[in-house]
Amino acid sequence: MAIIVGGPASNNIDSKLAxxxxxxxxxxxxxxxxxxESYIRFPETEKIMGNDVIIVQSLYSPQDKHIFELLLAIxxxxxxxxxxxxxxAPYLAYSRQDRRFLEGEPISVKTLLKLIKHSGAEYFITVxxxxxxxxxxxxxxxxxxxxxxxxxxxxxxxIELRNAIVLAPDKGALSHAxxxxxxxxxxEYDYLEKKRDPITGEIKVKPKELPVKEREVIIVDDIISTGxxxxxxxxxxxxxxxxxxxxxxxxxxxxGNARExxxxxxxxxxxxxxxxxxxxSKVSVAPPIAKVLKNILKF
Amino acid sequence: MAIIVGGPASNNIDSKLAxxxxxxxxxxxxxxxxxxESYIRFPETEKIMGNDVIIVQSLYSPQDKHIFELLLAIxxxxxxxxxxxxxxAPYLAYSRQDRRFLEGEPISVKTLLKLIKHSGAEYFITVxxxxxxxxxxxxxxxxxxxxxxxxxxxxxxxIELRNAIVLAPDKGALSHAxxxxxxxxxxEYDYLEKKRDPITGEIKVKPKELPVKEREVIIVDDIISTGxxxxxxxxxxxxxxxxxxxxxxxxxxxxGNARExxxxxxxxxxxxxxxxxxxxSKVSVAPPIAKVLKNILKF
Numbered sequence: 159m160a161i162i163v164g165g166p167a168s169n170n171i172d173s174k175l176a177x178x179x180x181x182x183x184x185x186x187x188x189x190x191x192x193x194x195e196s197y198i199r200f201p202e203t204e205k206i207m208g209n210d211v212i213i214v215q216s217l218y219s220p221q222d223k224h225i226f227e228l229l230l231a232i233x234x235x236x237x238x239x240x241x242x243x244x245x246x247a248p249y250l251a252y253s254r255q256d257r258r259f260l261e262g263e264p265i266s267v268k269t270l271l272k273l274i275k276h277s278g279a280e281y282f283i284t285v286x287x288x289x290x291x292x293x294x295x296x297x298x299x300x301x302x303x304x305x306x307x308x309x310x311x312x313x314x315x316x317i318e319l320r321n322a323i324v325l326a327p328d329k330g331a332l333s334h335a336x337x338x339x340x341x342x343x344x345x346e347y348d349y350l351e352k353k354r355d356p357i358t359g360e361i362k363v364k365p366k367e368l369p370v371k372e373r374e375v376i377i378v379d380d381i382i383s384t385g386x387x388x389x390x391x392x393x394x395x396x397x398x399x400x401x402x403x404x405x406x407x408x409x410x411x412x413x414g415n416a417r418e419x420x421x422x423x424x425x426x427x428x429x430x431x432x433x434x435x436x437x438x439s440k441v442s443v444a445p446p447i448a449k450v451l452k453n454i455l456k457f
Numbered sequence: 458m459a460i461i462v463g464g465p466a467s468n469n470i471d472s473k474l475a476x477x478x479x480x481x482x483x484x485x486x487x488x489x490x491x492x493x494e495s496y497i498r499f500p501e502t503e504k505i506m507g508n509d510v511i512i513v514q515s516l517y518s519p520q521d522k523h524i525f526e527l528l529l530a531i532x533x534x535x536x537x538x539x540x541x542x543x544x545x546a547p548y549l550a551y552s553r554q555d556r557r558f559l560e561g562e563p564i565s566v567k568t569l570l571k572l573i574k575h576s577g578a579e580y581f582i583t584v585x586x587x588x589x590x591x592x593x594x595x596x597x598x599x600x601x602x603x604x605x606x607x608x609x610x611x612x613x614x615x616i617e618l619r620n621a622i623v624l625a626p627d628k629g630a631l632s633h634a635x636x637x638x639x640x641x642x643x644x645e646y647d648y649l650e651k652k653r654d655p656i657t658g659e660i661k662v663k664p665k666e667l668p669v670k671e672r673e674v675i676i677v678d679d680i681i682s683t684g685x686x687x688x689x690x691x692x693x694x695x696x697x698x699x700x701x702x703x704x705x706x707x708x709x710x711x712x713g714n715a716r717e718x719x720x721x722x723x724x725x726x727x728x729x730x731x732x733x734x735x736x737x738s739k740v741s742v743a744p745p746i747a748k749v750l751k752n753i754l755k756f
Contacts, residue, residue: 187561193682193712194518195551200561219493222521229572234563252494262486262499264533269576273528276575277568383492413492 160455161205165215165231166198167224169435171248172214174444179451186231196227200234207239210455213279214246218411218434221251225270232277244281244454245274248433248443249409253288254381268295283450285433285443286334286380286408299454303446305431306334306378309406310341312429312441313376317404322374327391328352334378338406342376350391371399378406382430385416389423402426408443410436459754460504464514464530465497466523468731470547471513473743478750485530495526499533506538509754512578513545517710517733520550524569531576543580543753544573547732547742548708552587553680567594582749584732584742585633585679585707598753602745604730605633605677608705609640611728611740612675616703621673626690627651633677637705641675649690670698677705681729684715688722701725707742709735 160181164172166188176183187199200206213235215228228245235243255266267288274282275296282300287293293300313319322342326335326349339347348368375395382388382405392403403425410430412420420428430438459480463471465487475482486498499505512534514527527544534542554565566587573581574595581599586592592599612618621641625634625648638646647667674694681687681704691702702724709729711719719727729737 193710194520195554195565196521197554198563199559203561220519220521221493222495222519222525225525226521230563230565230568233568233571234561237563238561255494255496260498262502262533262537264497264529264536266494266529269529269532272532273572273576277572411492 160210163213167216168214169216169432171444175448178448198230203238210242211235211240212244216248216433217251218249229277236278242280243278245279246283248285250284250287256289256292267292271295301450305408305443306337307341308441310338319374324376327379327387331379338378370395372401374402375400376404381409382407383411384414385419389419392423392425409434410438459509462512466515467513468734470743474747477747497529502537509541510534510539511543515547515732516550517548528576535577541579542577544578545582547584549583549586555588555591566591570594600749604707604742605636606640607740609637618673623675626678626686630678637677669694671700673701674699675703680708681706682710683713684718688718691722691724708733709737
């Protein structure tokens with residue numbers, strides 16, 4: 159038997175998965191002590207013993223707290239006799255520190271994935287990880303699923319598209335644009351080139367000659383953090399005559415004054431997922447995660 | 458060779474240890490990204506390769522952030538070729554969740570100590586851990602040092618003691634009282650009994666017949682958290698006629714309105730250590746830690 163365990167940062171993805179897989183779901187009791195320490199508790203340990211335990215905890219801010227709560231839950235689930243522990247971390251913190259950009263740096267995503275593994279997780283699932291190769295630090299049984307299909311379907315159902323084009327704000331996000339374009343019926347897709355001004359240091363989107371005039375432009379990316387990249391891209395295509403600017407992203411972190419930047423960029427529609435709670439969380443990543451879980455659990 | 462590496466929460470204990478042991482000290486570069494993720498960096502990795510590396514990071518609030526920074530530092534030090542990694546965590550977070558008080562709880566201090574060990578630490582040193590038996594979760598090479606000698610010496614040097622008595626606010630802290638009494642020349646020591654009122658649920662210090670009248674009463678404990686226990690103890694001995702009330706504790710967490718409670722309790726003098734930064738951090742725990750490090754490093 160398998161059971162879903164929802165952590166304090168599961169953002170209701172736990173319940174959705176339980177419903178899709180038709181298995182039970184328990185929510186960890188949770189509080190924070192006056193000194194700031196986290197407390198979790200499994201409500202029914204007899205449901206853990208001998209079963210496959212799927213722990214759902216998204217690692218958005220405060221990420222270190224959510225990480226430690228996850229590690230507490232894994233360790234305790236092992237103590238209570240869990241068979242296989244499957245960790246579902248829809249948003250994986252520290253995934254952008256995926257290599258040593260400067261000598262002396264840690265590879266933070268490696269440290270984190272190894273902690274999760276060595277705490278006792280046999281399987282790991284995340285969504286639109288910044289760089290897929292980072293999963294090698296977990297070893298076998300690590301899965302990355304994409305939310306781009308769900309995002310594309312949502313856009314198709316909510317926006318009238320006459321002659322749309324999908325753009326990645328940089329080359330690194332091109333695979334996301336490709337996926338969205340495919341779901342939207344094999345429409346055109348491309349990417350914008352970022353360029354740093356050699357004198358001022360300012361980052362500019364250097365528009366290639368993009369055929370965006372009078373078209374709906376769908377800009378897609380994995381993360382909106384401070385909103386700078388997306389705002390710049392939106393501004394650029396708007397100036398080139400786009401009819402509508404639509405933004406789709408998986409993880410809407412929206413740090414600092416991101417909301418203000420997005421508002422000023424006059425984007426017509428923004429859609430993000432529930433990996434990070436925000437006002438743009440309009441689609442759930444539960445369906446693609448459920449698909450992988452079915453395979454793992456041999457349903 | 459050995460080197461001290463000071464983490465973002467080393468509170469200058471790193472420099473003091475380096476001076477006492479006459480070994481080099483590097484401080485980790487540190488910043489927090491706009492989204493809340495921690496960044497650390499070793500400034501000189503060539504000093505890590507082949508050497509014993511002593512990482513100093515105290516785990517006070519925000520404890521989960523300080524924990525993850527420590528785990529990043531351990532993992533990176535291993536990558537850079539550290540020989541033995543010795544972790545000095547003067548304040549050990551989660552040390553009060555040392556057993557399952559209710560079924561379904563994690564043993565958080567176990568989880569934390571295992572994470573530190575499995576990340577690559579060969580040795581672990583902390584100060585006045587809440588329960589000494591918790592160190593067994595680290596296994597061999599875990600050391601607990603007491604700050605009570607330093608606290609006693611500080612009190613002796615700063616307060617005129619005519620006829621002092623040392624009191625623990627509960628039986629669990631009696632060993633601390635014993636140690637302080639010993640350093641103060643084998644003076645009298647005892648403990649107060651806490652009792653919960655069976656009707657109101659209020660916790661009261663039930664004074665045994667304590668000979669505190671016209672004497673200096675030194676109340677010692679490992680942690681001042683919300684300040685409730687200490688304030689109650691101070692009030693009780695004051696009511697019984699104590700001439701002066703002096704409080705000595707290792708870890709002054711001072712959460713919530715602890716400062717107000719302490720002020721209202723009219724304590725004459727408070728001394729704490731530098732395991733947690735506070736206005737009461739008047740003595741350093743570096744000397745007893747240095748002693749253990751000398752043994753480990755065979756100086």
